Amino acid sequence: MPMVLLKCDKDIPEREKHIYLKVDGEDTRDYLPVSNAQTIPGTLSERGCAFCGAKLVIGGVLKDTIQMIHGPIGCAYDTWHTKRYPTDNGHFNMKYVWSTDMKESHIVFGGDKRLEKSINEAFDEMPHIKRMFVYTTCPTALIGDDIKAVAKKVMSERKDVDIFCVECPGFSGVSQSKGHHVLNIGWVNEKVGTVEPEIKSPYTMNFIGDYNIQGDTQLLQQYWDRLGIQVIAHFTGNATYDDLRGMHKAGLNVVNCARSAGYIANELKKQYGIPRLDIDSWGFNYMAEGIRKICAFFGIEEKGEELIADEYAKWKPKLDWYKERLKGAKMAIWTGGPRLWHWTKAVEDDLGVQVVAMSSKFGHQEDFEKVIARGQSGTYYIDDGNELEFFEIIDLVKPDVIFTGPRVGELVKKLHIPYVNGHGYHNGPYMGFEGFVNLARDMYNAVHNPLLKLAATDLSGNVNVPVLRAAE
Amino acid sequence: MTTAKVDQLFGYVQERCLWQFFSRSWDRQENLDGILQTATDLLTGKAPARETPMEKLFYADAKIMVADFKERFPWIEQEGPAQIRALMHDLKDKLLEISVTKSLNQELRHSLY
Numbered sequence: 001m002p003m004v005l006l007k008c009d010k011d012i013p014e015r016e017k018h019i020y021l022k023v024d025g026e027d028t029r030d031y032l033p034v035s036n037a038q039t040i041p042g043t044l045s046e047r048g049c050a051f052c053g054a055k056l057v058i059g060g061v062l063k064d065t066i067q068m069i070h071g072p073i074g075c076a077y078d079t080w081h082t083k084r085y086p087t088d089n090g091h092f093n094m095k096y097v098w099s100t101d102m103k104e105s106h107i108v109f110g111g112d113k114r115l116e117k118s119i120n121e122a123f124d125e126m127p128h129i130k131r132m133f134v135y136t137t138c139p140t141a142l143i144g145d146d147i148k149a150v151a152k153k154v155m156s157e158r159k160d161v162d163i164f165c166v167e168c169p170g171f172s173g174v175s176q177s178k179g180h181h182v183l184n185i186g187w188v189n190e191k192v193g194t195v196e197p198e199i200k201s202p203y204t205m206n207f208i209g210d211y212n213i214q215g216d217t218q219l220l221q222q223y224w225d226r227l228g229i230q231v232i233a234h235f236t237g238n239a240t241y242d243d244l245r246g247m248h249k250a251g252l253n254v255v256n257c258a259r260s261a262g263y264i265a266n267e268l269k270k271q272y273g274i275p276r277l278d279i280d281s282w283g284f285n286y287m288a289e290g291i292r293k294i295c296a297f298f299g300i301e302e303k304g305e306e307l308i309a310d311e312y313a314k315w316k317p318k319l320d321w322y323k324e325r326l327k328g329a330k331m332a333i334w335t336g337g338p339r340l341w342h343w344t345k346a347v348e349d350d351l352g353v354q355v356v357a358m359s360s361k362f363g364h365q366e367d368f369e370k371v372i373a374r375g376q377s378g379t380y381y382i383d384d385g386n387e388l389e390f391f392e393i394i395d396l397v398k399p400d401v402i403f404t405g406p407r408v409g410e411l412v413k414k415l416h417i418p419y420v421n422g423h424g425y426h427n428g429p430y431m432g433f434e435g436f437v438n439l440a441r442d443m444y445n446a447v448h449n450p451l452l453k454l455a456a457t458d459l460s461g462n463v464n465v466p467v468l469r470a471a472e
Numbered sequence: 473m474t475t476a477k478v479d480q481l482f483g484y485v486q487e488r489c490l491w492q493f494f495s496r497s498w499d500r501q502e503n504l505d506g507i508l509q510t511a512t513d514l515l516t517g518k519a520p521a522r523e524t525p526m527e528k529l530f531y532a533d534a535k536i537m538v539a540d541f542k543e544r545f546p547w548i549e550q551e552g553p554a555q556i557r558a559l560m561h562d563l564k565d566k567l568l569e570i571s572v573t574k575s576l577n578q579e580l581r582h583s584l585y
Binding site: 027028029031032036185251252258262263266267270273274275276277278279280289292293294296297298299345364365366369370373374 | 486487488490491493494495496499522525526528529531532533535536569570571574575576577578579585
């Protein structure tokens with residue numbers, strides 16, 4: 001049974017290797033979807049590009065860094081403001097976007113000079129900013145612009161600035177996952193170890209793979225402050241460029257998003273001997289477990305138990321209110337990759353919600369090992385899903401709510417199925433104890449909102465018109 | 473009966489423990505060796521090593537797992553040291569098989585991260 005060829009995929013039978021239906025008695029020794037593989041011609045992929053993975057997900061989060069995108073203007077606009085990662089310095093990263101705005105003549109005659117001019121202009125316009133990421137894009141990589149040479153020249157002329165180059169054009173990988181990889185490895189090899197942070201606590205860690213989506217980092221920081229743990233660097237939520245240069249000084253690497261940032265945790269272990277501890281930061285049970293593990297590592301278990309007891313007392317009654325009203329709801333998770341395995345047991349255990357289908361845009365087989373081990377039988381596990389597959393899966397599993405991005409969200413809204421933004425959140429933060437109550441509230445409001453049913457009503461005749469039938 | 477007990481522990485680890493799914497085969501092997509040995513120490517009343525950073529890491533993961541084992545599977549506290557060692561040995565074999573030797577993950581043995 002296991003691997004599934006959906007009806008809509010009859011002309012692209014290769015898709016069968018990417019869709020798995022879990023059956024009792026099977027495990028990942030028997031079946032594991034193909035993933036992190038090239039999108040099959042004929043399928044309309046929902047994926048992003050490698051450049052987007054580097055810029056939108058990781059680099060663009062930094063709060064004190066110019067993000068210079070060396071390419072046509074669209075590469076800048078399309079990776080700006082589509083995720084909400086605030087900062088405690090006035091959201092510098094979300095207010096501005098920078099591009100070399102390459103035009104045909106620059107492509108023909110080369111863009112090095114234009115890049116140099118743009119870098120200098122940006123630093124001149126923002127004299128209080130001294131740090132910059134420079135990204136190649138598809139056209140500037142193809143014409144061979146040497147962005148590292150340009151950055152080196154500018155740094156030799158402006159002694160107080162530091163520039164990191166990300167050479168990861170959109171075409172360089174099968175999805176945004178490649179961009180995560182290139183940025184992680186480039187950063188650890190070129191920048192980590194170039195700043196010595198001030199150590200203020202016997203307990204130090206990096207918190208890796210949390211991008212302060214709607215304040216996740218800032219919420220969790222309250223826990224670490226209370227425990228007396230110094231976070232040397234958040235990779236990269238609400239972080240500064242120089243925070244990340246000092247990552248080598250942490251005593252522990254705590255990893256949330258192992259997909260986008262597991263690489264740097266692995267390298268920090270290999271190069272600096274810092275152990276890697278993977279945790280889940282979404283969900284009550286998981287968050288408590290993560291705090292317990294961190295505290296056990298540092299030998300401060302009592303402090304951890306006090307924190308957990310206080311947070312449970314404050315937030316658990318609120319969570320239980322939503323659990324009573326969400327029990328039995330059917331949920332689909334169609335996001336990037338890790339949220340599938342972070343969320344499936346968390347919503348099941350903490351909210352009584354059943355996850356019936358999960359789709360990953362850029363997860364690797366490691367992510368499918370995790371989610372199939374944690375997820376239920378009778379649930380669909382999909383790699384690189386496309387729109388027609390989503391329609392067919394909706395018919396098969398009939399979800400009450402879908403956690404996905406705004407583009408797919410608009411699609412399912414037309415079927416009058418509520419969606420919650422699974423990438424940038426509706427009303428986050430979603431991490432931590434308080435955050436999971438926010439997630440429960442948004443799910444409750446989505447599932448029980450009468451608006452979608454009302455929207456299907458033809459006011460002139462007061463007759464419900466199913467969208468698909470109406471379209472025929 | 474022993475098989476049923478190992479299956480219960482295995483089910484728990486599959487569902488809860490991210491350390492079995494690290495990026496590469498050698499990381500998974502290292503975690504299995506370190507965490508299951510520390511858990512065995514804790515379950516048999518031996519003080520686990522907590523000197524090096526890696527020993528502290530194994531302790532952090534093992535401590536929470538052992539507490540959950542005791543809560544979810546109360547029978548484990550009735551087992552003697554020899555039975556605990558045998559159970560953990562069989563658990564490790566089973567985990568090693570699913571996460572390393574019979575894993576279908578094609579990135580598991582890539583030499584680079």
